[in-house]
Every structure is written in C-alpha cells, then in structure tokens.
Amino acid sequence: MFRLPRPAGVTAVTLALGLLVMTPAAGGEPSVSDPRVIAHFDFAKGQTPENIALAPDGSADLTFFFARKIVNVTRTGVTRTLATLPAVADPETPLVTAAVVTGIARAADGTLYVNYATGTRRTGIWRLARDGGAPRQIAELPADGFPNGLALDERRGVLYAADSVLGTVWRVPVGGGPRTAWATGAALAPGTGADASGFGANGLRFHHGAVWVSNSDAGTLLRIPVREDGSAGPVRTRATGLAGIDDFGFVDRHRDTVLAALLGSSEVLRVAPDGGRSVVLTAADGLSNPTAVAVRGRSAYVTSASYVEQDDPNLLLARVHQRDRG
Template identity: 70%
Template sequence: MPPLLRLAAAATAVLALGVVAAAPAPGTDPVVTAARVLTHFDPAGRQTPENIALEPDGSADLTLALAGQIARVTPDGRTRVLATLPAVADPATPLVHSAVVTGIARAHDGTLYVDYATGTGATGIWRLSPTGGAPEFIAALPADGLPNGLALDERRGVLYAADSVHGTVWSVPQAGGTATNWATGTALAPLSTPSASGFGANGVKVHRGAVWVSNTDRGTLLRLPVGADGAAGPVETRATGLDGIDDFAFPGQGRSVLAALNAGSKVVLVQPDGTATTVLTARDGLSNPTAVAVLGRTVYVPSGAYVTRRDPNLLVARLRHLVDHR
C-alpha cells in the first residue's frame, strides 16, 4: 500500500529523480510487452485498487482500499463486487486516517483472506467464503498498526501480514486465531526522518522456503528464510534503491522479482543480483501501481492513483519469456 496523502508531498521529488534510472539495455528485447488497461475504476466511488490475487481462469480478485470492497475482474474486463467490509464509525487508521482494505490472498479452494485496517477493534484479517456471503473476522491485529500486504502459506497453514507502522510481520493460523509477532526489527521498520512516509514493511510473498517483504521507506526488498520450526531466519537484503516500492511478484521459480514502484508509476524487474530494470511506466497506463501478479505469461498490475488522482485501473501485459526459471 502506498503512503496515500503523505506520499503526495514527496512525489514530485521522487519523480524528478526518476526513482530507478535503469532502463532496458540497447538492442535487447523488452521482458514485458503488449501492455493494455483491462478495466478502469471509479475514483468518485473511492475505488482504489490496492492488492491482487488471481483465479485459475485468469480473473483478478482485487481489494479496493478506500471503498472497503473486494472485487473480481474477469479476463474480458467485467467487474463485480464480491463483498464490502463492514463500515467503521470514526476510523483512526495510522497514516491514512480512513478504514482501508489492503492485502489479499487466495487459498486453493477459492477462499479469500484480506487485511482490514481501521484504527479500531475491527483491524485484522477477514475471510470471504468462495460461496459468498458476508466477510468473517478471523484474527485481530493491533489497532494502532496498519496491516498491509498479506500472503498465505497453505503448506504450513499460516497467513503472514506485513504491518507498515510497527515494522512487523505477523503470523496467523490460516483457520484464524491469535496473531504472533513472527519478525520485526530495523530492516522492516519505517524511517523516522521528517520527510519519510512512515511506511515500513509493505508487500509480502511466500516463495521457495522464505517470506519476502518490501520496505517502502527504505526502498528495499528483503528475504526472511523460514526455519524447520516455522521461525523467521536472519533478514537478507536482496535489493536496495527501489524508491517507493509497494507490492511485488515472482515471474518465475527463481529469485527475480517484478516490483511496483508506486510514486514513480513504474514496474521494475529486479534480478537476483539486485539490479533493477524498468519494464512498465506511466506511458503504458500505470497510475501509482500498488501490486503485481503473474499467471503463466500474463502480468497484472493494479494502479491506485493515490497521488496522480487519475485513472485507477488494472493493467495487463505479456511476459515475453519466463524469467529466472531455475
């Protein structure tokens, strides 16, 4: 999730610096091609796409943060609202001051899990049955935090929620229950400088025996190995200089990452050695991208338009070839 209104003040400076100056090397083929906007959302209806999970048929399940909604976009661009999180009186969410639905994860049976940040006792993880109905509250998270990215490890039966304010990754049983502080520390924490956004740990993914986390304020991509006992191993910094990084995805089985850089309206390919190459920009239709998802060779990028205030949308593109497929 981007730093919303607080991000706007820093956006001009970040854009001037170009965020990540890397570009495709001359004479090389682009990794991502055929970008197009699949569907547009209504900013007047507070439809700000924030996070994404994919259905086997290529439909995209999205959280619409400010609207408090979970929506599904079909491959032909039709949108249907699956559920709306219950309204909260006098929300007091840190940094954003509104109730927002943020991260989303999907189980193999179609159950959806989402983070809901409200600044009240409703803050936590909610579950939506594949058969529909009202979302169900399954785990409380600190009301003074901001649960952001969400990932599911079905093999271990664990949900991981990245808390941007506390700089913490919480673990929660997939069935619901008590949240445990799984990892915390400086690498996950936001910066404390006056110009910082206040957003630390943001996106989170489970990949090849580790939990990967982005830190927006520090512009870093982190890897935390999962021990045999389920505990977090030492934090490894896999990439730096990713200013405004939000959520991300793996386009292959290796350690290359496609990451959304929110402020600069870019998606970059981060190689295993930490180098970054820009693969999508505002010219392709990005408007403060918030996340990335990959299914086969199709890349999905939701844009929340939190700073641009123009055209929140869902973009799709073609992965020219599988990346780092070891």
C-alpha cells in the same frame, strides 16, 4: 511527500512514496511486452485497487482501498463486487484515518483473505468463503498498526501480514486465532527522517520457502527464510534503491526475479536475483501510481490506485516472455 485527498468527501490523508519499454533482458531474465489497460475504475467512488490475487481462470481478485470492497475482474474487464467490509464509525487508522482494505491472498479452494485497517478492534485479517456470504474477521491485529501486504502458506496453514507502522510481520493460523510477531527489526521499520512516509514493511509474498517483504521508506526488498520449525530466519536485503516500492510479484515459482511496483514514479521494475534492475513498464503504458503486481504463466497484472495522480485507477495486463534459465 504527497498530499492525498480521499475521494467522495473523505477527509485528506497523507501518503509518501518515495511507449512500451522493451527493456533487454540480461542473463536470461524475462521481458515484458504488450501492456494494455483492461479495466478503468472511479477514484471518486473509492475504487482504488490496492492489491491483487489471481484466480485459476485468469481473472483477478482486487481490494479497493478506500471503498472497502473486494472485487473480481475478468480478463475482458468485467468487474463485479464480491464483498464489502463493514463500515467503522470514527476510524482511527494510523497514517490514513480511514478504514481501508489492503492485502489479499487466495487459497487453492477459492477462499479469500484480506487485511482490514481501521484503528479499532476490527483491524485484522478477514475471510471471505469461496461460496460468498459476509466476510468474517478471523484474527485481530493491533489497532495502532497498519496491516498491509498479505500472503498464505497453505502447507503450514498460516497467513503472514506485513505491518507498515509497527515494522512487524505477523503470523496467524489460517483457521484464525492468536497472532504471533513472527519477524521484527530495523529492516522492517518505517523511516524516521523528515521525508519518511511512515510506511515501512509494505508488500509481502511467500516464495520458495521464504517470506519476502518490501520496505517503502527504505526502498528495499527483503527475504526472510522460514525455518523447519516455522520460526523466522535472519532478514536479508536482496535489493536496495527501490524508491517508493509498494507490492511486487515473482515471474514464476522457480525464479527469484521480481516485478516491483514503484508507486511514486509510476513504474514497474524487473529486479534480478543479484539486485540488478531495469524499467519494464511506465506511465506511458497506462500506469498511474501502481501498487501491486501478480504473475501467472505468461501474464502479468498490475494495479494502479492513482493515489497521487487521481485520474485513472486501473488494472493493466501485460505479457511476460520467459527466457532460458541457462
């Protein structure tokens, strides 16, 4: 368990986590090369990039956890602020006490959705319209929870949010409205032992007709199929032993191969469909407690919040080499 001071006079919080590496890709799995940090941020100003959504032009929309901001970063590292979530007096957010912005999802028309955890009625999903303006809350989530990963299923018109404290995947209509506890159970719950962080369900992606979720305390990657009626199918474990896993991304729309951010060890792992894994990026490449991965085409983007190291929050860009699927 690591003691993490919040930046710029913010009270201390606790988060637990559990040379280019040209790792040979087995069985047609993709490889990763040419990593480079394209943007450095300021930890003291709360510029801790937590999650990422990619735009068609190759730029990245990021959430700054402590600064409560949504920013856009170009492939050349130019950063501009898109919006700031409203301040909350006396936030009582579980685990961190601060009001923090976590997961982000992007619609095809450019609308952005983010999770905001505050410990108050402002906890929930917020929308930022494509033409800008002030962000607006479209759904309230439990104040005693911690909404984290977020994903959008545009075909069904719903958002899914992983709650790290309540061990729940929430489902919310994209237009706003009442929440539904879509998936629950022990596989999504945080740990209870002395070394547990309190973070269960964390990263979340919608992929190939299923909701995929990481459980940080359990070190697992889970798959929950979406049935035809929209209900959740059985939770299946797809990989184990992923200590400190945060968010993750898929190498493309057709594969179940994942690039997973391991916050505590400052690594990105390639996780194959059979659960096998290998290290593809490390701290030597510029990672500093990575939090999320997103892939578009041949480009992989990795956010590092530097929660533990507190020296270099950044955005890294690398190349993904696709292999013959055989």
